[in-house]
Amino acid sequence: MLHFTKMHGLGNDFMVIDLITQQAKITPKLVKQWGNRHTGIGFDQLLIVEPPSRPDVDFCYRIFNADGSEVEQCGNGARCFAKFVRQKRLTHKKNIIVETKSGIIELAIQPDDQVKVNMGRPRFVPKEIPFISEQQQNYYQLLVEEQTIELSSVSMGNPHAVIQVTNLKTAPVQTLGPKIETHPHFPNRVNVGFIQVIDRYNAKLRVWERGAGETQACGTGACAAAAIAIQNGWMDSPVNIQLPGGKLIIEWDNIDNPIFMTGNAVSVYEGKIKL
Numbered sequence: 001m002l003h004f005t006k007m008h009g010l011g012n013d014f015m016v017i018d019l020i021t022q023q024a025k026i027t028p029k030l031v032k033q034w035g036n037r038h039t040g041i042g043f044d045q046l047l048i049v050e051p052p053s054r055p056d057v058d059f060c061y062r063i064f065n066a067d068g069s070e071v072e073q074c075g076n077g078a079r080c081f082a083k084f085v086r087q088k089r090l091t092h093k094k095n096i097i098v099e100t101k102s103g104i105i106e107l108a109i110q111p112d113d114q115v116k117v118n119m120g121r122p123r124f125v126p127k128e129i130p131f132i133s134e135q136q137q138n139y140y141q142l143l144v145e146e147q148t149i150e151l152s153s154v155s156m157g158n159p160h161a162v163i164q165v166t167n168l169k170t171a172p173v174q175t176l177g178p179k180i181e182t183h184p185h186f187p188n189r190v191n192v193g194f195i196q197v198i199d200r201y202n203a204k205l206r207v208w209e210r211g212a213g214e215t216q217a218c219g220t221g222a223c224a225a226a227a228i229a230i231q232n233g234w235m236d237s238p239v240n241i242q243l244p245g246g247k248l249i250i251e252w253d254n255i256d257n258p259i260f261m262t263g264n265a266v267s268v269y270e271g272k273i274k275l
């Protein structure tokens with residue numbers, strides 16, 4: 001039997017497995033099976049805690065989307081990761097350093113129990129996203145089935161496209177989201193955020209996630225939307241991002257500095273499943 005914890009960050013939900021004290025071979029087929037909301041456990045992402053591969057970090061953090069694909073980064077998951085490793089007594093530290101597929105992130109448990117994550121620097125260079133474009137621009141025009149869509153793009157370790165809308169309720173998240181996710185200009189597919197800017201410090205966001213569909217919240221999506229809103233001159237730091245599942249605070253003061261995300265992380269139940 002494999003023990004797991006069901007967790008969520010603002011309704012973005014996770015199955016979290018400790019592979020330090022347990023052993024299992026995680027395959028895409030198994031992830032899809034567990035991720036099924038009708039016949040499995042059901043989650044947006046599976047998070048795996050593994051021993052670090054280098055001495056200067058505390059853990060290795062692996063992430064799989066519900067469709068079985070392994071990805072580089074997950075912001076809401078990072079906050080749950082911090083709570084999980086302490087609840088399981090894998091560490092007593094309040095400041096935890098973890099390695100991911102896209103580099104090192106730092107997790108800090110705050111006195112009010114919220115978790116603040118140093119998510120690293122947003123990267124706007126098309127090749128680093130990856131996004132096919134001859135040059136880096138604040139705005140790109142993308143042809144999607146005979147419709148030209150204006151979007152911005154950034155990597156938060158994982159790829160994001162962000163579209164500004166005037167009414168988030170009627171935004172075409174479920175129709176345009178999947179078409180942009182699989183657009184040939186994004187060779188690794190992409191997460192697609194729809195942002196409605198309210199004022200210089202407040203915005204609303206819905207995200208169509210690569211490999212998971214529309215979620216209640218996306219941490220890297222909130223960082224990507226805030227980075228683009230600041231870079232494009234729409235907003236100033238700190239940015240309050242209201243997602244369907246709740247609020248995240250995003251701080252980013254300088255292009256050369258990392259972006260910080262603060263929000264909650266909740267354990268829902270413990271379970272065990274036959275391998």
Ligand SMILES: N[C@@H](CCC[C@H](N)C(=O)O)C(=O)O
Pocket residue numbers: 012044045065071072073074075076077158159191209210211212215217218219220221
């Ligand atoms: N929910 C996440 C992002 C998870 C990965 C994403 N779907 C991808 O494929 O890059 C978050 O909170 O950041």
